[in-house]
Amino acid sequence: MATQHSRTAARFMISPAVIVLLGWMLIPLGMTIYFSFLFYNLLQPGQESFAGWMNYRFFLTDPSFLDAIQNTLLLVGGVLVITSVGGILLALLLDQPIWGQGIVRILVIAPFFVMPTVSALVWKNMFMNPVNGLFAFFAKNLGFQPIDFFAHVPLASIIGIVSWQWLPFATLILLTAVQSLDSEQLEAAEMDGAGALNRFFYIILPHLARAITVVILIQTIFLLSIFAEILVTTNGGPGTATTNLTFLVYIQSLLQFDVGGGSAGGVIAIILANIVAIFLMRMIGKNLDI
Amino acid sequence: MGRITLNQVTKSFGDVNVIPPLDLEIDEGEFVVFVGPSGCGKSTLLRLIAGLEDVTSGRIDIDGQDATALPPAKRQLAMVFQSYALYPHMSVRKNIAFPLKMAKMDKAEIDRRVGNAAKVLNLSDYIDRRPGQLSGGQRQRVAIGRAIVREPAAFLFDEPLSNLDAALRVGMRLEISELHNRLKTTMVYVTHDQVEAMTMADKIVVLNAGVIEQVGSPLELYRSPRNTFVAGFIGSPKMNLFGEAEAAKHNAATMGVRPEHIQVSAESGDWKGTVGVAEHLGSDTFFHVHDTGLADDPITVRAGGEVSLHNGDTVYLTPEADKVHRFDADGARIA
Numbered sequence: 016m017a018t019q020h021s022r023t024a025a026r027f028m029i030s031p032a033v034i035v036l037l038g039w040m041l042i043p044l045g046m047t048i049y050f051s052f053l054f055y056n057l058l059q060p061g062q063e064s065f066a067g068w069m070n071y072r073f074f075l076t077d078p079s080f081l082d083a084i085q086n087t088l089l090l091v092g093g094v095l096v097i098t099s100v101g102g103i104l105l106a107l108l109l110d111q112p113i114w115g116q117g118i119v120r121i122l123v124i125a126p127f128f129v130m131p132t133v134s135a136l137v138w139k140n141m142f143m144n145p146v147n148g149l150f151a152f153f154a155k156n157l158g159f160q161p162i163d164f165f166a167h168v169p170l171a172s173i174i175g176i177v178s179w180q181w182l183p184f185a186t187l188i189l190l191t192a193v194q195s196l197d198s199e200q201l202e203a204a205e206m207d208g209a210g211a212l213n214r215f216f217y218i219i220l221p222h223l224a225r226a227i228t229v230v231i232l233i234q235t236i237f238l239l240s241i242f243a244e245i246l247v248t249t250n251g252g253p254g255t256a257t258t259n260l261t262f263l264v265y266i267q268s269l270l271q272f273d274v275g276g277g278s279a280g281g282v283i284a285i286i287l288a289n290i291v292a293i294f295l296m297r298m299i300g301k302n303l304d305i
Numbered sequence: 306m307g308r309i310t311l312n313q314v315t316k317s318f319g320d321v322n323v324i325p326p327l328d329l330e331i332d333e334g335e336f337v338v339f340v341g342p343s344g345c346g347k348s349t350l351l352r353l354i355a356g357l358e359d360v361t362s363g364r365i366d367i368d369g370q371d372a373t374a375l376p377p378a379k380r381q382l383a384m385v386f387q388s389y390a391l392y393p394h395m396s397v398r399k400n401i402a403f404p405l406k407m408a409k410m411d412k413a414e415i416d417r418r419v420g421n422a423a424k425v426l427n428l429s430d431y432i433d434r435r436p437g438q439l440s441g442g443q444r445q446r447v448a449i450g451r452a453i454v455r456e457p458a459a460f461l462f463d464e465p466l467s468n469l470d471a472a473l474r475v476g477m478r479l480e481i482s483e484l485h486n487r488l489k490t491t492m493v494y495v496t497h498d499q500v501e502a503m504t505m506a507d508k509i510v511v512l513n514a515g516v517i518e519q520v521g522s523p524l525e526l527y528r529s530p531r532n533t534f535v536a537g538f539i540g541s542p543k544m545n546l547f548g549e550a551e552a553a554k555h556n557a558a559t560m561g562v563r564p565e566h567i568q569v570s571a572e573s574g575d576w577k578g579t580v581g582v583a584e585h586l587g588s589d590t591f592f593h594v595h596d597t598g599l600a601d602d603p604i605t606v607r608a609g610g611e612v613s614l615h616n617g618d619t620v621y622l623t624p625e626a627d628k629v630h631r632f633d634a635d636g637a638r639i640a
């Protein structure tokens with residue numbers, strides 16, 4: 016891509032892809048913004064009218080809104096912490112030469128291939144159910160009162176389920192990073208008198224910084240819009256205990272048929288997501304230059 | 306400090322026996338070079354001494370103490386790796402300070418020692434850079450700096466110069482030799498380059514397929530190689546080795562003459578041949594002489610200075626009688 020000519024040709028060649036992608040993004044975004052300024056309720060079709068900032072004011076002053084933001088942040092943060100820490104530990108474990116390494120690696124990656132709705136239902140009905148669930152069975156056998164997960168610790172339960180789904184992704188990325196570490200560096204550190212813990216904190220962890228950053232950024236994008244797991248387990252409840260922003264938008268537009276309000280919620284969610292992204296980039300972007 | 310003794314040490318990787326039983330003494334303050342072709346087990350031997358590999362059998366003593374089962378950190382040895390193995394996310398200062406920090410030395414002492422090492426190695430200007438921002442030679446010096454601050458009982462070097470360009474290699478060779486003269490610490494140095502071995506070593510250990518072929522000072526190996534392997538390996542260009550009729554005249558199965566021990570003449574001599582390639586280096590000229598009837602390969606001879614012999618000329622060669630090496634059918638030297 017050195018010459019002026021090849022650069023022009025390259026721009027020309029990629030333009031169809033860029034145009035399609037831009038259309039793909041801009042048209043729905045434009046329509047969402049447009050709807051967010053309309054009184055637009057599916058119960059009163061054909062009566063749309065300009066609403067100004069009413070939808071936004073309504074959404075922002077909704078008592079569920081602050082709860083939803085708090086739940087979103089807790090959900091994203093909790094899953095990030097669990098998957099990063101767990102992913103590093105699993106990656107280090109899987110990097111050891113163990114018998115049946117290939118099969119173990121496939122098993123660890125398997126949860127990623129299960130659909131979110133399916134895995135959430137499996138967790139809800141087979142593991143966490145207070146009557147029939149496996150956890151209740153163990154608790155009863157050990158003489159404890161079974162926990163009703165979705166009634167007493169609903170958000171933590173969902174964090175657990177989502178972490179289970181995303182742990183393989185983090186493990187996979189971190190495992191490739193662990194494997195790319197030059198073994199002579201570890202040997203040099205060993206000769207320099209660094210024990211296992213010091214080698215982890217001074218050599219391995221800094222080497223993983225870039226991969227951890229990638230894991231956090233990618234997961235944040237997906238975790239901000241968690242929806243299926245909530246819908247099939249708690250439906251946002253009890254109360255607003257597990258309602259995140261995505262779910263609040265869903266309630267607004269599809270349960271209350273308020274397309275205008277839902278769109279306003281969507282725009283707010285986009286803005287908040289961008290704030291989080293900029294914040295994250297600033298915070299860990301420093302790690303990106305070696 | 307710095308006496309290393311290997312006693313019947315062996316090493317196998319699975320079924321592959323890389324080092325058959327091996328004995329070796331490395332004396333205090335010595336500069337010992339392991340030299341041998343690639344894959345002969347030099348690195349493995351060094352890693353056994355370092356403790357990065359476990360011996361399959363045998364015993365390693367360091368300073369009279371059994372170190373066979375000691376972990377690397379407890380052996381008081383410092384190693385410089387071929388890839389330098391610097392920590393990429395740490396500055397030069399932190400790289401050099403790392404072993405001291407691990408030893409929980411106090412801050413002032415660390416600063417003093419790192420400052421000294423940086424001064425000795427001309428690194429003071431780069432002290433706050435990362436390894437990625439340094440040239441090959443500078444990285445090499447950082448790796449050496451990280452080794453010397455610990456004041457170890459012995460230094461281990463694994464082909465430290467093989468990633469450097471030729472000019473830099475000569476310079477670093479000198480620097481390492483000077484470092485040894487100043488510190489007087491035992492150094493064990495691995496290389497496949499016999500020039501490095503000859504120029505730096507007090508004692509050369511020639512290895513071939515894990516077996517020690519000969520141990521001796523550079524000049525001992527040069528003057529009286531114990532077998533044809535050492536004869537062919539030490540010296541540059543290689544010693545001419547040939548057998549059959551000519552060797553039989555000297556009562557040997559193989560005879561060898563170094564290029565620098567052959568007289569070249571345009572008029573008369575023992576052997577006759579045709580000049581092939583001539584390498585003019587200015588100070589020396591190397592001729593590859595063909596069709597001598599001594600061996601299939603051309604004979605290499607050295608003529609001093611500027612000699613006007615050219616491709617296709619007929620030359621006569623005469624070996625210096627007292628510089629002829631004789632070997633028996635097993636390749637062992639006949640005294």
Ligand SMILES: Nc1ncnc2c1ncn2[C@@H]1O[C@H](COP(=O)(O)OP(=O)(O)O)[C@@H](O)[C@H]1O
Nearest residue numbers: 318321323341342343344345346347348349350
């Ligand atoms: N970790 C290992 N596993 C199996 N074989 C090895 C291992 N390390 C070295 N070897 C073998 O041991 C022999 C000697 O290797 P090495 O000591 O690295 O040679 P050198 O440093 O002299 O080039 C080689 O044939 C190599 O394939």
Ligand SMILES: [Mg+2]
Nearest residue numbers: 347348349464
């Ligand atoms: Mg090697």
